[in-house]
Amino acid sequence: MCHERMISLCNFIDQKIDDGTFVPLVTAVNHFMRQTGKFLVLFVYFISAFLAFTSFFIIIPYEQLYKPIWFLIILGVFGLYFLFNIQYHYYKARTIPPVANPGEEGDVFCEKCNYWKSDRAHHCSVCEKCVLGMDHHCIWINQCVGSHNHRHFFLFVANLTLAAGTIIIAGYPSFYDHLFSDTSQTTYCTTILNNAPLQDIICDYDGFAKTSVVFCYLLSFILLIMVGGLTLWNVYLISIGCTYIDYLKLTGSKKKLSARRRLNKGLKSNWKNFLGLRRNRTFFKCVIMPTALPPVRYESLDNRPDVFDVV
CATH class of the missing domain: 1.20.140 (Butyryl-CoA Dehydrogenase, subunit A; domain 3)
Incomplete structure (x- = not known):
């Protein structure tokens, strides 16, 4: 009985997400995080x-x-x-x-950005873009x-x-x-x-x-x-x-x-x-020493480019 109720609840949440019911709430939360940051x-x-x-x-x-x-x-x-x-x-x-990486055709398609994103990219709803090598969105620096x-x-x-x-x-x-x-x-x-x-x-x-x-x-x-x-x-x-x-x-x-x-x-x-x-x-x-470095691609061990190797 509990299992059926849980499945019903999950289906209800999925339906509300698909029909855009939670979009205003998510947008408001993301705006609040940007301003709080x-x-x-x-x-x-x-x-x-x-x-x-x-x-x-x-x-x-x-x-x-x-x-x-x-x-x-x-x-x-x-x-x-x-x-x-x-x-x-x-x-x-x-x-x-x-680095915001749009990816290339054939990569995973990001419906929010309406473009491709590479394997190491992840979409951040607060920053509203796909971020390459994303670790997390940090509210203390107000960006990813x-x-x-x-x-x-x-x-x-x-x-x-x-x-x-x-x-x-x-x-x-x-x-x-x-x-x-x-x-x-x-x-x-x-x-x-x-x-x-x-x-x-x-x-x-x-x-x-x-x-x-x-x-x-x-x-x-x-x-x-x-x-x-x-x-x-x-x-x-x-x-x-x-x-x-x-x-x-x-x-x-x-x-x-x-x-x-x-x-x-x-x-x-x-x-x-x-x-x-x-x-x-x-x-x-x-x-x-406090030094800034330009973004560079990792040099893989066998000197061949690897899309997973990104600084």
């Missing part, structure tokens, strides 16, 4: 600015009570490095459009993560994860003292600190330093868990040569597993292709 882009810039301000002008100066100056200088240098990389790769990820901007997206989340981890490890004394400020002997505003240029201004606002430190630390912890998890998931997908869309598509049948093996060139080649380490490009230039 614009707000979230500004929110990301605001949060990153807050974390940078709190780290450089409150936490690092306060940590001189617990750490030597040379170590704080190193923290400052790494902090500036992470900040620049995060901003650079986030800007690139949200402004560089992923796919060919050409996927590398920047990964480096953005990876640097953000490392920055959050650094704040958590290096800033724990500051967090502890300010969280338990009622029993702590020192806080940012009750201690005369050297090399704290904004201490007088910050401490003019009652409770601002305490709130900023505690919120910065807790936010960093949340980012480490959520963005760190996303980073590890991307590490796994890149290691097997897949995007998230590929992973969802290529599971189950022997035919799909064969396609999965075709995508997977091996751990080393997968990472070299994803990071663009071709044509004498070095790890330092492509990963350590």
